[in-house]
Amino acid sequence: MARAWLFGDDLDTDQMVPGRYAPFMVGQDKFHTYAFCDARPDFAKTVKPGDVLVGGENFGCGSSREYAPAALKKHGIGGIVAKSFARIFFRNCVNLGIPVLESGDAAALVRDGDDVSLDIAHGVLHTPRGDATLRPLAPFAREILAAGGVVAYLREHGDFPAVR
């Protein structure tokens, strides 16, 4: 089981990692310790690998900074489930190998701190109040995520997965 971290609509990347804690300001080994430092000061200290972030509309809007999702990856989060994602954030997550899954009902079912389990293969998020349905990922995105991100995929295969 994993802990669910619940967020609202329009969560912007400045809240994930404020610009003043960018890797070039605080170092590659430190910036993730500032994840949500203003919005959720408990996050970086208590988040566990496999934990799931659940959000509303437009998750990850704001700055295109890749170090925001990179910080979440460093904490080993299991995935992000939201009603919708901001465009560049969605790309950055796929490229970094962070599962990003759209779900119409997850945000309403989940309470912050719930024990949840993310079953990407079957397209569900199990929650104490029932299962939330996840929109299936395109095979292309699944292959990149399985490899751990676009860099890992390309190192292995030399080219993008086939688009089907």
Add this chain to the structure above:
Amino acid sequence: MPGPTLAELILSRVSGREVRAGDLVIAPLSRVMVHDSVIDAVMAGMKQLGKEKVWDTSRVCVFVDHAAPAPTPVVADSHRVLREWVRGQGIAAFYDAGEGVCHQIMVEEGYCEPGTVIVGSDSHSNSYGAAGAFGAGMGATDIAVALALGRTWLRVPESIKVTFGGKPRRGVTMKDAIMRVVREIGTDGARYACVEFHGAGDLPQGDRITLAGMTTEMGAKAGIVVGTPEAPEWLRPAPDAVYVREVSVDLAALEPQIAIPPRVDQVSDVSEASGIPIDVVFLGSCTNGRVADMRQAAEILRGRRIDPRVRLEVVPASRRQFEDAMADGTLGKLSAAGAVVGTSGCGPCLGRTGGVLAGDEVCFSTANRNYMGRMGSAKASIYLGSPYVAAVVALTGVIDDPRPYLEASDAQFDALVAQRRAERGERGAASARSGDRSRQLLATMPARSAPFVTGIEQED
């Protein structure tokens, strides 16, 4: 299947199969644009990929524009690394500090072939739609992959159709038109989408850059102008293409528009904002830093000096725009009026160099973003608008409708300027009074769904 939108048409053509919104494509790229503020991360990405060389040196354009010339030793070091990288790669299309803003040069030098896909390391890469190209901004890893492979993955976007009709009245510009559209659509109303502009193909190239570039402020993936002079005949959306939304703007009825800090989509007619005192005016950026924009400002100024309480910073968008504005005397006029003319490039647009804002200062900018902290201190505030309004602000110290100034006789003009200056009151009062006015204005506007975000896909 209904016919294609412009985005669907371009992405079908480059990927070699018929695609529609929602499909994924692997798109071969005609260009990749990289600029100084992300080069370290891009180089690191290529190293991780195990690719030392870009896929085609003739298709990569590199710019030093975001913090140029280097304001600090750290930035100077990063520029040096960038120059060595460019030399090592053998990339010819390299534009060093002072050549201008990446997007302006990409379009004006003809790098944006219509009907092709271009990605850039900057959120305003949507600007390439000014020539009829599908331009999209991306993060460092995406750009590293694009440089290594010459291809990228894209989800084919839905499209929003924006139609312009009529001719704007004197003193009203396409900047006002696009701000009217942003007012309608909101900062994330075009998220994932391509904004397709109809009725704008015949406009000057600069106006088309203003339109396409500001689609970024609505969260769009791309913004493309239909029927540009550069575009071949086949590059037309089908009459039965499907749009998720349609917006039309009657240019003939359009008033000058003002965006109220700190949101680009909190837009009002200039009449509602008149009298707001301003400390600094910025005339420049990829949105409004061209010779046509500088001419509009000079037309308002009529050889008068700007208000002594205001600083006017003019930054040409490129060397070509700078030289054209020198050649026809426009820059001379602006300088004689008291403007500070900066190095062609981004200037203070993103608050890194060239006259950044102090705490509590109020700026009127012709650029495209007014988020908190965008141009310097997070306590400063930024209004956005056209070059005409910017010049009126520089002249009087307050926001005002530019049209009476354009129509007035010389005597009326001087009386109007004197009256506005007198109304502005004492130096130092600008910030407090502007704050009250902008709060009043915001209170009268319909609330936007999203909270104030600190930046939509902002470069950093």
